[in-house]
Amino acid sequence: MTEPDYLNSAYTLRSWFFTTDHKRIAILYFATLIGFFFIGGAAATAIRIELATPQADLVSSDTYNRLFTMHGVIMVWFFLIPSIPNTLGNFIVPLMIGARDLAFPRLNLMSWYLFIAGGSVTLFAILAGGIDTGWTFYTPFSTLYSNSYVIVAVTGIFIAGFSSILTGLNFIATVHRLRAPGLTWYRLPLFIWSLYATSVILVLATPVLAITLVLLATERFLGVGIFDPRIGGDPLLFQHLFWFYSHPAVYIMILPGMGVVNELISCFSRKPVFGYKFVAWASLAIAAVGFLVWGHHMFVSGQSLLASLVFSFMSFIVAVPSAIKVFNWTATLHKGSLRFDAPMLYALAFLGLFTIGGLTGLFLACLAFDVHATDTYFVVAHFHYIMVGGMVTAYFGGLHYWWPKITGRLYSEYWARTAAVLIFFGFNLTFFPQFVLGAEGMPRRYHVYPPEFQVWNVLSSGGATILAAAYLLPMFYLGYSLFFGRRAPANPWDAPGLEWQTPSPPPEFNFESQPVVTRAPYQYGPDFAAEPQNA
């Protein structure tokens, strides 16, 4: 051993909480996010238990409203948006591009502290009085009628927003300036491309959310009617501003997952990703066009017919790059040499579930159908298919794939596959019935519902139980591997990426000598072994 690895270079608390090492910050983020995922998941569990019967039996309606608000707020801002970028991204990006750290390590640490601060403030709001506005904070309900801790919650999200901005800024500067010699743009792994696109959205959309929340808090605090019709303000203006951020934000919540899937599919079919350039540019196209479709959340709000037509049209256009990606991934499998290790199972599950989620997004983009389906469980099912079936699945896939690199340990393949299969089944059982519910007209955010919807709700709640158990499994076998797992070699998957060219876990400054890149990414196959990537 020439250098100690990043985990055992120092053991003090200080060496963790004041570290500027991107790898340690990734671990800090990871620990935090697990916490938030469980809080959000606990709320989801309570929601599903309550909905098992048509009447109100577990919680009061105010509590129910607080539950789904808390679930949405935590899952979106404190789990899914930072999930892949801040853990896997933080850890892997510098390794993948042959850098010794991110461009601004101290900003990176600061972003974690901001995240913790924002998270604590929001959690305080939830504990102190709850928030019952839905994660969308629609005015005038949120400004005039809600009797909950709106300003505090909004402040927490505002602070966390700056954490997102710093992360995006850091990634952009890093990808532009810190690539290893020879690592041209078209030699970058697609994970980097997708995180780059994500960062662009983080940097350009988050400030709009920030200013919207400032206006919201001002209106509520001073009692002036910025969005209040009584003095000529327009409640729909809030929706426009909110969705101008939040639609691009949904792509923050899928692009990193798509990035991970590129790595997984090519590694386990031992082939380069088919149509590399198309996939790379598709990420940027999604990021760009994603800014032009926000009005599809407002088809029945009374916006002008013309606006609805334009936004519907753009929503179809933004789906094209996603279609390109799905087809290219499928083509990547063709004539590959497929292995079905756990990460690959997650990747395949992603393919199916993301496509279903995306296709139902098209249903919603279709104006006449959206009039019927908006604000029903159809929408709930749509976004869970993408966000949970797509992004969370990809997150688990990436976590398993890079686990040996991150921890230096191997997990139990048997249990990992079992968990993957269970998650897949539990997931579909939870959310597929919600499509049926939505199509039949069950509105979302309903605490009690007409009895005829019960069958499907019971199925969904049953599925959620399986899903919860399946999500708990990795806690055990991954946790076990930390202490008892076999030591991982530097390159357990026999992959060509730069991150695999350094020991597992990597030394404090990632590489013992500066790697130089001489070839395109994903050079799997027989000629790969002969010619080492790392000259």
Add this chain to the structure above:
Amino acid sequence: MPKGRAFAPQYASVQHRDETAEIGMWVFLATEVLLFGGLLFAYFVYRHANPAAFAEAGRHTRIVIGTANTAILLTSSFFVACAVNALQADARRTCIAMLVSAMLLGLLFLGLKAAEYAGEYHEHLVPGVDFSYVAPLADGVELFFIFYFVATSIHAVHMVIGIAVLATLAVLLRRSASTRMRAALHSAALYWHFVDVVWIVLFALIYLPGRSGT
């Protein structure tokens, strides 16, 4: 960290570090553009809905203070640019002097702004705190003043941060001038100019409607 290097290990050279910092600053400014962009979007939506009220409200702003403040900020930007040049030429004392002048102008700006706020308070033009305006277009006028206060106070927060940054730089420069300072000053100057540009946009939107033409 490998010892004896003036820059962090992820960089290959001092120049590499400074270029990276510059990219970071530009990305940050892009964020800021969108921050004010959201606000301006709201402004334009309401101005479109209440053109007459916005013109009328615009006439209640203090164009003299606004214009003076614009001139002050432009001058301060000039000083900041001079400071960057001075440091380039290793004239540290001049540089510090320029920075201090810019800061003082910044403080003057804030002082005038405060006076302006006080005046508006006396005229009962502060929505949510003390607003009473009796004229047909009161609602639109109130909307205008909400945006006026939100936008100018966010701008003022930026000014405070800018002044703090310049002050820190001036103090550090007094001690020594490492190569690091040059990049830092460069970024700070970008930021200062940006805040200046934002003001010019706000100036046009706040003080000019209702005053153009007849």
Add this chain to the structure above:
Amino acid sequence: MWRQWIPFWRPGVSPYGGDVDLLFAGLLLASALVLGLLFFLLIVFCVRYRAGNPTDRGHRVKKSWHWEVGWTSASLVIFLLLFVWGSSVYLEIYQKPQGELSVFVVAKQWMWKVQHPGGQSEINSLHMPVNRPVRLVMASQDVIHSFFIPALRLKHDVVPGRYQSLEVEAVTAGHYHLFCAEYCGTDHSGMIGEIVAMEPADYAKWLNDQGPANSLAREGGALFRELGCSGCHAANSSVHAPLLEGLYGKPVPLSDGSTVTADDKYIRDSILLPRSQVAAGYQPVMPSFEGKVSEDQLLRLVTYIKSLADRAP
């Protein structure tokens, strides 16, 4: 009929319900084809190219652009078709309402109040005749609600501060759900009701059974005097204010040079925000009645002014 083929789907009962259902079926079919193709390929590839399976892996496709162009344009074409289809049905649904029967709906936390033109009012239910378009004029007293009738495949948000109109029609008699679909606070899920579509004869009978009610217009007329409107808007008034007879539906020139049509929204705004649109030739002296009249009273006033439409000014 084909609609029964969609599993778990009850056919829509509005005149265009069939169009929406057909669109849904089309979307399902397109997705099923795409998903079918995708899953078929996934399974075939997974089985055939599993590691260790000796099969031909040579001659891999290297140059990919014609595949890319192929599937990109295929998706694009399908997307455009779906867009055009969805939009044309949408325009049909949200067409400018022209039904001559107009009913007021006031949404408030957490109930729907329905006012028929004859003065009959009901809460959380709406009785309507079949095969006759009904124009709903909807207003909200507090937050945003959404008027949702799944069986009619129809929904519209009710945003405070403006009137929203929507045309509904049922072709089959029956009882249908009415839901509030926009989250509006504590009892959002309790803001539900019933649409009762009846044969015209039953409907007429129902209207009669509601007991003698003052018509909305009559009540509005009383309010018009009570609130002092008549003090200015009467022919013999000393204040120079426009006469409201014959106003409804006519174009009104405004003092800023533009012209608007005097519809429900305009009259409502004239009462609440009299200064936002001042009629040409008048001084803006009318006081705002914001906060002084409720949505219920407002719609009575509006109905009253509408009822003056065909009187000569």
